[in-house]
Amino acid sequence: MNNGLKRLGLGLGFVILLAALASGSAGVVATWTHPPGSAARAELTSHGDAILTPALDIAQGDLAAIASDVDRLALLARGALGALTANDRTAIADSLGHGTVLVGTISQASSTLRAALEALPGRDPVDAATYADALLARRGAMLSALDSTEGLGRSWASLTSGTTTAANLLELLDRHDTTVAGAAAKGRAADYVGAIPILKDAMRLLDEALEIRDQVANAADVSTLDDWISRNRRYDEALVGLYSALRNSGGAVDVVVKAAYREEGLAREGLPTDARGLAVIIADIGRGGLNQAVISIEQARGRLTLALEALTSDAGVPRGGLAADSPGVDSPAADSPGVDLPRIPA
Numbered sequence: 001m002n003n004g005l006k007r008l009g010l011g012l013g014f015v016i017l018l019a020a021l022a023s024g025s026a027g028v029v030a031t032w033t034h035p036p037g038s039a040a041r042a043e044l045t046s047h048g049d050a051i052l053t054p055a056l057d058i059a060q061g062d063l064a065a066i067a068s069d070v071d072r073l074a075l076l077a078r079g080a081l082g083a084l085t086a087n088d089r090t091a092i093a094d095s096l097g098h099g100t101v102l103v104g105t106i107s108q109a110s111s112t113l114r115a116a117l118e119a120l121p122g123r124d125p126v127d128a129a130t131y132a133d134a135l136l137a138r139r140g141a142m143l144s145a146l147d148s149t150e151g152l153g154r155s156w157a158s159l160t161s162g163t164t165t166a167a168n169l170l171e172l173l174d175r176h177d178t179t180v181a182g183a184a185a186k187g188r189a190a191d192y193v194g195a196i197p198i199l200k201d202a203m204r205l206l207d208e209a210l211e212i213r214d215q216v217a218n219a220a221d222v223s224t225l226d227d228w229i230s231r232n233r234r235y236d237e238a239l240v241g242l243y244s245a246l247r248n249s250g251g252a253v254d255v256v257v258k259a260a261y262r263e264e265g266l267a268r269e270g271l272p273t274d275a276r277g278l279a280v281i282i283a284d285i286g287r288g289g290l291n292q293a294v295i296s297i298e299q300a301r302g303r304l305t306l307a308l309e310a311l312t313s314d315a316g317v318p319r320g321g322l323a324a325d326s327p328g329v330d331s332p333a334a335d336s337p338g339v340d341l342p343r344i345p346a
Contacts, residue, residue, distance in 0.1 A: 044129070045129075045130060045131050045132045048121070048130040048131040048132075049131060049132050049135055052120065052121060052131050052135050052139075053135060055116075055120055056120070056135060056138055056139060056142075059113060059116060059117055059120075059139075059142055060138075060142065060308075060311055062109065062112075062113045062116075063113060063142055063145060063146070063304075063307075063308065063311075064308055065109065066106060066109050066110055066113065066146075066149065066304070067301075067304040067305060067308055069102055069105060069106045069109070070106060070148075070149065070152065070297070070300055070301045070304055071301055071305075072102060073099055073102050073103065073106065073152065073156070073297055073301075074294075074297045074298050074301045076095045076096075076098055076099040076102065077095075077099065077156070077159055077293070077294045077297050077298075078294060079091065079095040080092055080095035080096055080099070080159065080163050081159075081163070081286065081290060081291075081294060083095060084163055084166055084167060084170075084282060084286075084290075085279065085282055087170050087174070087278075089167060089171070092163060092167050096159075096160050096163060096164070099156055099159075099160070100156065100160065103152055103153055103156045106149055106152060107149070107152070107153055110146050110149040110150075113142075113146060114143065114146050117139055117142055117143050117146075118143070120139055121136070121139075122136045122139045122140065138311060141307060141310065141311060142307075142311070144307070145303065145304055145307035145308070145311075148299075148300040148303040148304050148307075149300060149304075151296060151300070152296075152297060152300055155293045155296040155297050155300075156293070156297070158289055158290075158292075158293040159290060159293035159294065159297075162216075162285065162289050162290040162293065163290060165212060165215060165216060165285070166216075166282055166285045166286075166290070168212060169209055169212045169213075169225075169281070169285075170278065170282070172205050172206075172208050172209045172212070173205075173209060173228070173278065175205050176202050176205040176206055176209070176232065179198060179199075179201055179202040179205060180198075180199065180202045180232075180235075180236060180239070182198055183195040183196075183198035183199045183202065183239065183243075184239070186198065187239070187242075187243050187246075190246075190251060192243040192244070192246050192247040192251075193247055195239075195243045196240055196243050196244060196247070199236055199239055199240045199243070200240070202236055203233065203236050203237075206229055206232060206233050206236070209225075209229055210229060213225050213226065213229070216285055219289050220284050220285045220289070221284040222284065223284075224277060224280045224281050224284055225281045225284070227277075228272060228277050228278075228281060231267075231270045231271055231272065232271065234267045234270065235264075235267040235268060235270070235271055237267075238260070238263045238264040238266075238267035238268075239264055239267075241260045241263060241264070242257070242260040242261060242263070242264045244260075245257045245259075245260040246260075
């Protein structure tokens with residue numbers, strides 16, 4: 001009898017032990033099925049989320065402001081190229097000046113925002129148990145978006161340097177044409193002695209243009225520029241020869257003067273008939289790096305815009321992001337300068 005009771009007691013105890021183990025295992029499985037940080041266990045991170053969410057909202061607003069500045073920078077970059085194509089030196093200077101200031105603003109704002117984001121929770125693995133996964137992902141997405149601004153300074157410096165160089169080249173070529181026209185006016189007035197020094201000044205301007213040509217030769221196709229300089233130099237030399245012959249003959253048309261006239265006529269026929277050659281020269285320089293600088297800025301602009309759109313979408317409601325009618329990748333601000341100016345051909 002006693003042995004039977006013992007066996008019954010042991011059996012009941014074993015059943016109770018199995019039930020306890022099953023209950024504990026179910027709790028463990030439930031815990032790992034719905035870990036802290038997931039939507040299913042929101043109550044475990046609610047306190048941390050209430051603190052982190054407002055900080056991320058502020059950061060996203062700051063990111064939106066940076067994106068707006070990058071958008072403006074992209075417009076200024078396109079405006080600078082358009083002004084260069086139009087040979088509008090005032091517009092070039094304005095675009096480059098405003099852009100340089102804006103690049104500094106973007107750099108400072110990006111550094112400040114990065115430091116603020118890095119100071120927020122999310123770097124330590126244990127943060128996953130205190131804050132919602134979506135919030136930690138939101139912080140990471142903003143840090144990734146900021147990476148888009150890191151190369152803007154280099155791109156703008158490249159654009160500024162190339163645009164300035166091209167603008168200086170255009171100015172030299174324009175001054176050359178104006179100088180030759182002044183010498184020709186003296187020649188028509190039979191002031192050959194006064195015309196010759198002016199023509200030599202014009203040829204010195206071509207020498208300066210050649211120096212710029214050498215600066216861009218490694219990055220751009222300078223064949224059109226070489227041809228333009230060669231044709232104009234031949235004409236300058238022919239005109240010097242003609243005026244020298246007329247000066248020596250006292251204005252009389254002798255054999256030397258006739259030969260000089262023939263050479264001047266042939267050289268004049270070889271001159272560019274319009275300014276299309278200059279447009280090609282600028283396009284060649286543009287392909288040498290200016291367009292790439294603009295493209296890099298546009299790409300940064302696009303990445304920031306897409307990042308903000310994703311952040312706004314993930315949040316469900318706008319959180320400091322771009323307004324619905326704010327300019328996006330393909331919608332530049334209407335009042336920004338240079339929007340309608342042409343870009344250098346690719």
